[in-house]
Amino acid sequence: MGIDQQLYEAAQIDGANKWKQLIHVTIPGIMPMIIIMFILAMGGLLKFNFGYSTAVGLFNSVVNFILIFATNKISQKVNETSLW
Structure with a gap:
């Protein structure tokens, strides 16, 4: 339109x-x-409509992904070896 x-x-x-x-x-x-x-x-992703344990699991996964991504970037800069 x-x-x-x-x-x-x-x-x-x-x-x-x-x-x-x-x-x-x-x-x-x-x-x-x-x-x-x-x-x-x-x-509105974490409105806790899914239940407390599901929201905690999702938050845990997001934090773990950020940590893995940051560690991979540090490894890539220091040692030139990375996962991707």
Whole structure:
């Protein structure tokens, strides 16, 4: 609705089919809204509706991932050996 129709017309003149218009016009046009909705959804990730033990397990996994990622970066800088 907020994407200018002239962009679709220009893409059609350039030979883009509906799929190419979706990829190159629609998705980039709504990407700011997608990102905002994603950020707002992440804010409600740990509302504890899943139960206390599930929330603690998820938090534990996130912290462990951060620790592994940081240790990997330190190892990569010090020893030039890393997991990825």
